[in-house]
Amino acid sequence: MSVVSTADLVVTAADSTKPVFAFNVVTLEHAEAIAAGAAAAGTPCILQISHNTIRFHRGPAAILAGTVAVARAADTPLAIHLDHITDADLALRAAELGASSVMFDAGALPYADNVAATADVTRRAHELGLYVEAELGYVGGKPDAPASAHAAGVRTDPAEASAYVAATGVDALAVAVGNSHAMTEKTAALDQGLIGRLRSAVPVPLVLHGSSGVADEELRAAVAAGMTKINVGTALNIAFTGAVREVLASTDKVDPRPYVGAGRDAIAAEVQRLLSSL
Template identity: 65%
Template sequence: MTLATTGELVAAARADGRGLPAFNVITLEHAEAIAAGAEAAGSPAVLQISQNAVRFHGDRLLPLARAAAAVAESAEVPLALHLDHVEDAGLLRSSAEAGFSSAMFDASALLYDGNVAATREAADWAHRQGLWLEAELGRVGGKPGDAHTPGVRTDPAEAAAYVAATGVDALAVAVGSSHAMTERTAVLDRELIGRLRAAVPVPLVLHGSSGVPDEELTGAVAAGMTKINIGTALNTAFSAEVRAYLAEHPSVVDPRRYLAPGRDAMADTVRRLSSVVASVPSPREPAD
């Protein structure tokens, strides 16, 4: 299947009132697992490569990007390639030639005016390249500024002004989730999600979704979230399966023996969470 674009998948999910799962890729096994799990769920998905993943691969973007793109192109469901949490402008500018249709430019550590200026410049560049650009306003937990600290959650009026000032295509918002959670205990502010959905004309993105229980995910989509980012849940499933395999087979040295069950565990996680996220009908799309 031809590589899909993130913008097309997000627009379709939003129009249908459903969520679009977006999964983080660190290794080739991640990409293969995401494709297999999405196929099993019959759901489109986004393969995301973060700036941290690029750093892990020696700051070389192309090898992992081309491998992920090749996996996506061979899948039986629509998959898109997204560059996530980019803070480095040089890395952002390498995304177009690497096959990405979208990127998330993260200037959320800056004060509001600095965030607006940096993101406006990034959006202008991205749009000239035909790329869809996501940004973040507020402080999602797991980075400096805890998800429950007063004042870090995204304000709807400020979010509307931010989108108008930057021209971004989607907005990641802080509503109670945290990055890198290994327990699914996050409680989201659904009332705030609804107010953000009413105030902001572009799709909303939930980061840190691995720590969000199923019922909270379905509630978030029903309240107005569209793109649902998931990363740590895959790593948790992978690591648990690899540990179990090596504990049972301590003499194994061939990595294929333990990578295969780890990849299968990630694929099953992708299948299950894709079914949760993409199966929620919602009447939130307003009439034009």
């Protein structure tokens, strides 16, 4: 199965009633598990690799090469995306590394600097054939974000979002609507009305980061209100870690394959569940 483009999956989702899921790859086993879960559900999805994961692997080459190899061998169409890339040079290497899209994150900069940096990266990325996502507003759970996703002024303003997309030329926009990164419990309360207003104001697909903390019914409502791309990371790590702990508690053997394999299977099951639930 050939690797497909993020743009194709997002555009298809935007024209349908179902979202496209983007799952975070941290290790090669994550990529294998996501591919297996997508095949079991019979649903395409996006494999995304964050800047933090690239730092963990001490560079992008190995983890991207492994993820691309998994996608090429998969039974279901998969796209490759670089997520939360804060370095412009790395963002512009996305195509060279095998990705068809990049989320350039200039959210820590003042608004005017964010617009300027994102517009420059987007223009150059488009010349390379890349699909570009950006973020406006402050999604909780990041070191540079406010402590609460519900703090005053952190949510994405529809008028500002419209102006931001026009000024930067981005192809998709991640928004802050009460969502928060790295949540381990599904207790996030999304502002569904705001999602609807953003959908009306913004001419590009909307992206929900921090979806691991959102209950399934809340996700369904968000999709109905206008969300197109749904990012999931922490939920996979919870599944993986839980399975690993269970195996380690029952054995004194040191071969990592049994517990890593159990973690991989747990991720695959969670991916299949999520893809089949919306």
